Amino acid sequence: FRGMPIEGACYPTGGPESLAEAYIDVINAAGGSVLTRANVKRIIVEGQRAIGVELSNGDQIHAKDVVSGTGYPNTVERLLSEEDRKTAAIPAVLPGGVKTSSGFVMGNIGIKGSADELKLRNINVWYHPAHPKTKDIIEPLKKFYEDPLESDAPAMITFPSIKEGGSSNPRTSCQILMIAEWKWFERFAHLSEGARQSNKEYQSLKRKWQEKCLSVLYKFYPQTKGLVEMIDISTPLSIEHYLRTPRGGAVGLDQTPQRYSDWSVQKHLDISTPIRNLYMTGQDQLVCGVVLAQLCGVITAFRMGGFIASLRIILQSVFLI
Numbered sequence: 001f002r003g004m005p006i007e008g009a010c011y012p013t014g015g016p017e018s019l020a021e022a023y024i025d026v027i028n029a030a031g032g033s034v035l036t037r038a039n040v041k042r043i044i045v046e047g048q049r050a051i052g053v054e055l056s057n058g059d060q061i062h063a064k065d066v067v068s069g070t071g072y073p074n075t076v077e078r079l080l081s082e083e084d085r086k087t088a089a090i091p092a093v094l095p096g097g098v099k100t101s102s103g104f105v106m107g108n109i110g111i112k113g114s115a116d117e118l119k120l121r122n123i124n125v126w127y128h129p130a131h132p133k134t135k136d137i138i139e140p141l142k143k144f145y146e147d148p149l150e151s152d153a154p155a156m157i158t159f160p161s162i163k164e165g166g167s168s169n170p171r172t173s174c175q176i177l178m179i180a181e182w183k184w185f186e187r188f189a190h191l192s193e194g195a196r197q198s199n200k201e202y203q204s205l206k207r208k209w210q211e212k213c214l215s216v217l218y219k220f221y222p223q224t225k226g227l228v229e230m231i232d233i234s235t236p237l238s239i240e241h242y243l244r245t246p247r248g249g250a251v252g253l254d255q256t257p258q259r260y261s262d263w264s265v266q267k268h269l270d271i272s273t274p275i276r277n278l279y280m281t282g283q284d285q286l287v288c289g290v291v292l293a294q295l296c297g298v299i300t301a302f303r304m305g306g307f308i309a310s311l312r313i314i315l316q317s318v319f320l321i
Helices: 017-029 072-079 082-087 138-146 193-198 200-220 236-243 257-261 290-305 307-317
Strands: 040-046 049-055 060-062 066-068 103-112 125-127 155-158 171-180 228-234 278-280
Touching: 040 072, 049 066, 066 072, 103 200, 103 236, 125 200, 155 200, 171 200, 193 200, 193 236, 200 228, 278 290, 290 307
Parallel strands: 066 278
Antiparallel strands: 040 049, 049 060, 103 171, 103 228, 125 155, 155 171
């Protein structure tokens, strides 16, 4: 409860991997194991009950409960067999037109100079282009989707190194996010990550997005011009490769009104699935965002553990026991 929003776990000392490493001792002490690069091939279901998972190398791990944090599409389309899914009446495609969200073009930028020297503050900038006279933001957004590289782009700018308390660090890191559709990069999807690195057309496209990211940075922080030492661009293809999300969706299922207001959708996104002992957790079961996805993990533990175990967790979180 406290770690993410209050005690800075979004930016842990030592980098994000230190948070995962801190879990290992706790998991091992409880009799669990942590496996890396262990691709799950399928969830094993017998008699409409989840009993474990099978890895891509053929190894099987049996368990009393199975929890999938890979998102709804990955769980039902990739990890459940068609027979198990149909028997449990779990739809492969959600009703109401709810689908995977768009991805991002992300620019990770290294800037020479400390935040103090550059007069950068510990804030996020959310930029939505607006018509200069009417202040309408819908029409500029439509233009962006029609011609993203030639239109003003909505963007988020943040400075991770400042959030880590590094305002006096001689170098500053900046991250810029721009929403991006899969179809803009789909023609390169058949290539491996390595092949894309040497593909001239793909790299040329990334350079255009690089220029766009820098133009947004200079628009709001002109004092950084001439001080950028490096920039790395990722696309929805990168998100799909590293996060295994369908079509590079960055925040799970799309955040639409139907996603939250249509009961025919909501009933399929419950933490407890129609398959006994199979649970789903994460942003698809609650709402997008780091903190709320973590909170969904807590709620999932409550649902699995029952009232007494949940009460104990709550008391621990407020330092009563």
